[in-house]
Amino acid sequence: MDRNIRRMAAFFADATCRLRPHFKAHKTPAIARRQLVAGSCSGLTCATVSEAEIAAEVCDDILIANEVVDPNKCARVAALARRVRMTVAVDSIEGLEAVGRAAATAGATVGVVVDVNVGQMRCGVSPGGDVLRLARRVAATGGVELRGVMGYEGHVVSVPSRAEREAQGRAAMEGLVDSARMLRADGLPCELVSAGGTGTYDISGRVPGVTEIQAGSYVLMDTDYGGLDLPFEQAFWVMGTVISRPTATRVVADCGHKSTTKDHGLPRVRGLQGASVTSLNDEHATIAVPPACGLQIGARVFLIPSHTDPTINLHDVFYVLDGETVVDVWRISARGYPEHRGAVDSLLDPS
């Protein structure tokens, strides 16, 4: 993990672009602190308001790279904006007005980037005129401050071929950078042009005009990104115990998909030649092993997750290894919905 953090920081040390590590990947303040200390960062990226509330413990410049429209959530963003520099994405007038109202009520200023659909076909307005129209509206709205544009090329980050990924990545960034140019030509501020992920950090991160990259998975990695030509190492695993060996070629470990998600495919087994996970149930990993495999009942197995973010979201802590020694335990403070945990605590203890 330390090597991954250093490699990514070194890339951005040489670039005009900054890194805004995505907190959603690990939800762990202890890791975010290390990413920020390594340098080359503009702040942190978050996906949710509750992540931002926890990230604000370690960082004073936070982008929620996502639309926030619920009045209660907007009020929480506005409350945060009184303590740290907060920026949120908008892609609609309704969303913009919800943020503006909450900010005005709190006497805060919330930064806004216009979310541009760069081809992922999820949220975001189309590049060009639509971005300009919404940006003008931002500039005319109280409580908010236009800070630029963002566009996540989520449809590109996992493309296996580098040549193809570069071509698609640059094409995606064109509409985003053009939109930024239109804003500036119109006299509007456009400090942030925020984009990218682990699969495109050195593609989008080299496109002139992109000011920051929102990569997250690079810090711990998974089999999905591990299949690409990236200079990052697998740095976290899920440990299980072999609880059953019904046949010479089948063992079952107690780490199922409540510990390691399978939304990007089945996990792999670390360091066991010829072993592969054949099915993953709630609490069981069934593993095919070669007949001569020495894996006995009670042995530990380490799974390499296929998808960083949702796997970590299943856990409350990291056990931190230096070599083979556990040297610390880090709380994954922002896992799940911390605000709801608080809701119960306040009900149980109304004081």
Added chain:
Amino acid sequence: MDRNIRRMAAFFADATCRLRPHFKAHKTPAIARRQLVAGSCSGLTCATVSEAEIAAEVCDDILIANEVVDPNKCARVAALARRVRMTVAVDSIEGLEAVGRAAATAGATVGVVVDVNVGQMRCGVSPGGDVLRLARRVAATGGVELRGVMGYEGHVVSVPSRAEREAQGRAAMEGLVDSARMLRADGLPCELVSAGGTGTYDISGRVPGVTEIQAGSYVLMDTDYGGLDLPFEQAFWVMGTVISRPTATRVVADCGHKSTTKDHGLPRVRGLQGASVTSLNDEHATIAVPPACGLQIGARVFLIPSHTDPTINLHDVFYVLDGETVVDVWRISARGYPEHRGAVDSLLDPS
């Protein structure tokens, strides 16, 4: 939920077989208490030791329907066995000896059922002679007490056709009931013949010789079991908010697969004619809607999860509805790995 609990209890009120509700489905003591109060129960089923530690708050007869072999976990089972009646599954001599050692050390008696592979091809020994051999070994091991056999027909519970499910379910139970008969013929105790799930409760639950059914999902249901001919109603949903409406036929809500798993397929949208989830990312549900759909930015959507257990495991609380009114908040105490949360607390506060 109350109706589901009542219907299941009514089925078992008329049966010779008992219900042992599976705590892993919801991990929530407030729900387990209601299942037990409804009657017809022999105790609770758990999948993990940490679930059992929390289930023991509300129940004094717990079956961990899974192998436990790690010495620390066996010690925790033995500690529990000093307070409540504990039973665990074994399918190997190594596993049996690990449980026996821990029980002897703690001065406790841990009950044991032999886990029989009834066709799921996961854990378990083959029906017949192998079961008898391991059962004799249990009877000769200190610290443990032979209580019978279990076999989970996990390969049958979701078979869509009832006729096919009945045929396969009865075939699976044959080997289990035969094994129980062999134990008794050998003079061994066999109080428990534990099997079944939500999809087979009224199939395995009617097979003479089966003494209890481990159903869990029936209490809250999902789209997977909802597709079968079962008398249970969908009783939980994941609420999200529409944060983006980029086109007339596409909306995006802030409930992705960190809130609703997709291991049994994409969730459905409740009460919205013609709407369907087309993709589910970490924090986004992209929903195709008819052009005339009135779903606006800020509107609430309710997703029907495809798989009860892992979806609930993502959340810390249930908001409890009576009609449309929130009347309580229940803690999902056993979600994740409660024992690790404790590990951090003790590090942070060594007192």
